[in-house]
Amino acid sequence: DSGVTQTPKHLITATGQRVTLRCSPRSGDLSVYWYQQSLDQGLQFLIHYYNGEERAKGNILERFSAQQFPDLHSELNLSSLELGDSALYFCASSVETRVIYEQYFGPGTRLTVT
Amino acid sequence: AQSVTQLDSQVPVFEEAPVELRCNYSSSVSVYLFWYVQYPNQGLQLLLKYLSGSTLVKGINGFEAEFNKSQTSFHLRKPSVHISDTAEYFCAVSDRTGGSYIPTFGRGTSLIVHP
Numbered sequence: 001d002s003g004v005t006q007t008p009k010h011l012i013t014a015t016g017q018r019v020t021l022r023c024s025p026r027s028g029d030l031s032v033y034w035y036q037q038s039l040d041q042g043l044q045f046l047i048h049y050y051n052g053e054e055r056a057k058g059n060i061l062e063r064f065s066a067q068q069f070p071d072l073h074s075e076l077n078l079s080s081l082e083l084g085d086s087a088l089y090f091c092a093s094s095v096e097t098r099v100i101y102e103q104y105f106g107p108g109t110r111l112t113v114t
Numbered sequence: 115a116q117s118v119t120q121l122d123s124q125v126p127v128f129e130e131a132p133v134e135l136r137c138n139y140s141s142s143v144s145v146y147l148f149w150y151v152q153y154p155n156q157g158l159q160l161l162l163k164y165l166s167g168s169t170l171v172k173g174i175n176g177f178e179a180e181f182n183k184s185q186t187s188f189h190l191r192k193p194s195v196h197i198s199d200t201a202e203y204f205c206a207v208s209d210r211t212g213g214s215y216i217p218t219f220g221r222g223t224s225l226i227v228h229p
Contacts, residue, residue: 105157105158
């Protein structure tokens with residue numbers, strides 16, 4: 001158990017819908033990272049937040065957005081869903097941004113778009 | 115930009131045999147290198163990392179990796195594998211992007227340990 005929690009574990013929804021994925025980092029961790037894992041693209045970095053502020057963006061679509069709240073939990077919002085958005089979405093947390101601090105991954109949310 | 119190539123998508127091996135999972139990277143700047151393991155239905159877990167110093171890095175579960183700058187490689191090795199090592203292994207490289215270190219992951223190597 002990494003200490004990072006993600007809800008829900010599974011999500012099935014239809015094309016065109018909007019969903020919200022939630023991540024609670026390990027106690028004391030200020031950084032939250034979101035990743036998408038799919039068979040087509042492998043593991044792709046989406047976005048990084050540190051203490052409520054966006055720090056880096058990766059291959060995140062405009063239909064996707066995220067935020068980190070004052071209690072440090074984070075939400076990833078996916079809208080106008082397409083079949084290709086079906087994937088495992090992971091969040092990871094770390095104490096801060098420097099690479100010497102390990103990223104701890106949550107168990108993931110499996111999103112299926114039908 | 116950086117990229118990672120894991121040369122084998124699948125590596126079958128018998129229990130107690132040695133194994134090497136290969137990883138090559140390309141980058142125009144100094145890099146940091148990582149190996150992660152993903153067990154079925156779980157998130158990724160860090161096995162080991164190279165930041166600086168000794169090129170031989172020891173990690174958890176008896177794994178080690180060697181950083182070879184001239185060959186731009188970071189191969190993962192274990193002298194004797196167990197059934198429980200069956201998992202997906204990801205090599206990753208990172209440099210500084212926008213104030214944080216964001217790793218670029220390889221496509222993964224599936225290690226399958228047979229009894």
